[in-house]
Amino acid sequence: MNKFLYKIQQFMIGRNGLDRFNKFLFLIYAVLIIVNIFVNSLIIYLIELALAGYIVFRTLSKNLYRRGRENQAYMKIEAPVKAFFVRQKNKIRDIKTHRYIRCKHCKAQLRVKHRKGKHTVRCPKCRQEFSVNIRI
Ligand SMILES: [Zn+2]
16 A cells, blocks of 8 residues: 555544535535635635634544534434435436325325326325325
């Protein structure tokens, strides 16, 4: 292995490194840089500097317990947002063959075949039957 990479690897032992929260912060940092190219604001520049400092601090931090808790708190927020976008992507993918409906009893999202008219559907989660009317 390259001697320089080996030294970096040795330096990073016991440090937080790049977790998902850091990657998200880096994405915000990149967006702020691009926005500031057009806006050229001192306030955004100072936010960029603070964010860059925080990213470096989190990456090099040896307090793995606290960084891990921050990362878990972030991932609790990220999971439902990510699930929402995956559902939207699936709705677009299946637009010709299926429809997505909510169970009237437990609010679970169900994927039913696209057949126009009234149908009776059984929710696989709560086992309740209810009727749906698929119009388009
Ligand atoms: Zn249900």
